[in-house]
Amino acid sequence: MDKKRSKFLLIVIYLCFLAVLARLFYWQVIKGSQLHEQAIAQIYKLEKILPRQGQILSSDGYPLSLDYSYYRLALYKPNFQTDLDTILQEITNIKPEFATQNAKLLEKFREPNQKWLEFLGEFTTSEKNQLATISGTNFQARQKRYYPEGTLAIDLILGLERFYKRQLSGQVGFKRNVIDATGSQLLTKKNWQKSEIDGQDIPTSLHRQVQYLVEHTLKQGLVTYQADSASAIILEPKSGQILAMASVEASPSAFFKVKNITHLFEPGSIFKPLVMTAALDSGAINSNWICTRCNQARIIGEDSINNWDKQFHPDSSLKDIITNSDNIGMSYIISHLGLDKFLDYYKKLKLNQKTGVELPGESVSPLKNYWPEIDLATAAFGQGIALNQLQMLQAFNSIANDGLLVNAHLNTNHQSQSSRVFSEKSTNTMKEILEYAVDHSPVAKLKSNDMGPVCAKSGTAQVAVAGKYSDNTIGSYIGFYPCINPKYTMIVTIFSAQTSQWGSSTAAPIWFELASHLNRLL
Amino acid sequence: MTRNRFLLGIVLALLVFQILFSVYYSTQIIDANLRYSTLQKKYNDLNVDNQQLEVQYTQKFSVSGQKAF
Numbered sequence: 001m002d003k004k005r006s007k008f009l010l011i012v013i014y015l016c017f018l019a020v021l022a023r024l025f026y027w028q029v030i031k032g033s034q035l036h037e038q039a040i041a042q043i044y045k046l047e048k049i050l051p052r053q054g055q056i057l058s059s060d061g062y063p064l065s066l067d068y069s070y071y072r073l074a075l076y077k078p079n080f081q082t083d084l085d086t087i088l089q090e091i092t093n094i095k096p097e098f099a100t101q102n103a104k105l106l107e108k109f110r111e112p113n114q115k116w117l118e119f120l121g122e123f124t125t126s127e128k129n130q131l132a133t134i135s136g137t138n139f140q141a142r143q144k145r146y147y148p149e150g151t152l153a154i155d156l157i158l159g160l161e162r163f164y165k166r167q168l169s170g171q172v173g174f175k176r177n178v179i180d181a182t183g184s185q186l187l188t189k190k191n192w193q194k195s196e197i198d199g200q201d202i203p204t205s206l207h208r209q210v211q212y213l214v215e216h217t218l219k220q221g222l223v224t225y226q227a228d229s230a231s232a233i234i235l236e237p238k239s240g241q242i243l244a245m246a247s248v249e250a251s252p253s254a255f256f257k258v259k260n261i262t263h264l265f266e267p268g269s270i271f272k273p274l275v276m277t278a279a280l281d282s283g284a285i286n287s288n289w290i291c292t293r294c295n296q297a298r299i300i301g302e303d304s305i306n307n308w309d310k311q312f313h314p315d316s317s318l319k320d321i322i323t324n325s326d327n328i329g330m331s332y333i334i335s336h337l338g339l340d341k342f343l344d345y346y347k348k349l350k351l352n353q354k355t356g357v358e359l360p361g362e363s364v365s366p367l368k369n370y371w372p373e374i375d376l377a378t379a380a381f382g383q384g385i386a387l388n389q390l391q392m393l394q395a396f397n398s399i400a401n402d403g404l405l406v407n408a409h410l411n412t413n414h415q416s417q418s419s420r421v422f423s424e425k426s427t428n429t430m431k432e433i434l435e436y437a438v439d440h441s442p443v444a445k446l447k448s449n450d451m452g453p454v455c456a457k458s459g460t461a462q463v464a465v466a467g468k469y470s471d472n473t474i475g476s477y478i479g480f481y482p483c484i485n486p487k488y489t490m491i492v493t494i495f496s497a498q499t500s501q502w503g504s505s506t507a508a509p510i511w512f513e514l515a516s517h518l519n520r521l522l
Numbered sequence: 523m524t525r526n527r528f529l530l531g532i533v534l535a536l537l538v539f540q541i542l543f544s545v546y547y548s549t550q551i552i553d554a555n556l557r558y559s560t561l562q563k564k565y566n567d568l569n570v571d572n573q574q575l576e577v578q579y580t581q582k583f584s585v586s587g588q589k590a591f
Contacts (some may be wrong), residue, residue, distance in 0.1 A: 062580065062583060063580055066573075066576060066577070066580065068573055068574070069569065069573040124570075124574060125570050125571050129567070141566060141570060148584050149584055149585065149586045150586055152586040184556075184559055185558065186555055187551070187554055187555055208585045208586075209585055212585050
């Protein structure tokens with residue numbers, strides 16, 4: 001009987017042992033990999049380490065865009081030790097706007113099946129620490145981009161952020177921690193971390209005060225001249241650094257764009273000094289050249305070239321041609337220069353290529369292959385060619401910079417690249433002509449009393465719509481100050497002004513208004 | 523007999539030592555973990571505070587006077 005009992009017990013033990021073995025086989029072999037993954041997920045926690053994004057800095061090192069961290073509150077009902085209203089009261093004591101700000105979310109949260117919800121609102125560290133003691137509250141750090149100057153230079157800043165996305169973003173880091181049952185981190189050798197790499201700051205040449213002044217003055221100009229839009233750029237002549245660049249519109253579009261580089265326009269008469277300097281530099285004309293055929297309109301085939309005021313200026317010198325903005329005289333000068341040399345200078349001035357400024361969306365017009373005589377003649381006064389505003393200013397700046405063309409740029413870490421386009425002698429002659437033209441034209445009265453010699457030129461171009469010129473015009477004023485060792489080169493362009501069609505009556509007053517303030521700021 | 527008692531004494535002493543050792547060092551490890559968690563939280567808070575101070579600085583020296591966003 002005892003033997004039987006002991007045998008039976010032994011069999012039961014064996015069976016139990018087999019059952020345990022079978023169960024172990026099931027867990028460890030059949031379900032092994034699945035449970036292994038679950039175990040890893042419970043033990044290890046993989047976290048992203050967000051890098052600090054780089055800042056866009058102005059010329060004085062002020063951050064124009066930076067990261068801003070705050071805490072966001074989430075509530076988890078199962079952990080509540082008091083009712084929701086008591087918790088809300090405590091939150092409202094610290095953040096009075098919380099309830100109104102989250103009215104809809106709170107309504108949703110009160111539904112019985114809604115156990116967890118994240119709410120709107122930004123909490124500071126001290127607010128978070130006060131509320132973190134309440135059971136059921138949970139705070140998550142969040143980050144957003146912050147623009148301390150509001151809309152000032154916002155298109156430029158957003159453009160720079162897009163252009164330098166990789167450098168600004170840095171690299172995300174990862175952290176794998178061993179955690180205990182409560183989710184707290186355990187310090188073991190199994191912890192692993194790949195550190196984040198912070199984004200690089202981008203130092204720019206943007207001068208905040210000048211940028212503000214430009215935007216403010218352009219907005220005023222828009223109202224005064226009832227224009228569709230107005231743009232301006234200010235460069236530091238030697239380095240090509242952009243001190244300010246702005247474009248304002250009467251009906252602002254919701255889309256990001258920097259009109260100064262995205263919009264192509266016919267430069268009109270502001271192009272004349274470039275053609276004249278090229279003619280002087282190539283030796284096609286000398287500084288004593290006189291236009292002996294300027295006493296009548298120039299006829300080319302079926303077309304005639306006339307002056308803006310239908311007046312003729314016989315025996316005009318170069319100074320007279322620029323002062324009177326004489327299209328006829330300029331058409332003869334470009335004929336002396338010739339197409340090949342004109343195109344050669346056009347390319348040297350980089351008017352056929354992008355400026356390479358660190359902003360997305362720059363437009364450029366390809367150089368045409370076919371140049372009938374009339375097209376070359378009209379190119380002398382900036383018609384039939386299309387440039388963006390920065391291209392025009394970059395090229396014009398070569399006169400201010402004694403014949404050296406420097407690349408316009410915003411990032412001050414960039415080495416300025418320069419190439420010689422004109423000789424110093426030819427730019428000096430052009431400076432004398434421009435100074436004379438300013439002093440002997442109606443714009444001279446716009447100069448403030450304390451201003452020295454200004455080298456500048458006005459221009460007006462008609463707007464081409466569907467292949468024909470419309471009544472709308474683009475008025476520009478371009479120049480540098482002072483004529484010798486200039487501190488800045490500046491262009492102002494007014495699109496479709498209603499009060500006057502001439503650049504000398506719209507863009508020039510804005511140019512001189514800005515200039516009167518710039519002398520103090522730069 | 524004496525030798526057995528001696529061996530038993532050593533075993534018991536080792537057992538007590540192991541228990542005390544485990545208790546002592548596990549307390550140390552828990553303390554270190556807690557300290558680490560607290561410091562980590564402080565570090566994160568200071569990071570956030572630092573960024574908020576940076577924002578306050580920029581607000582103070584803004585030239586446009588516009589509302590930032």
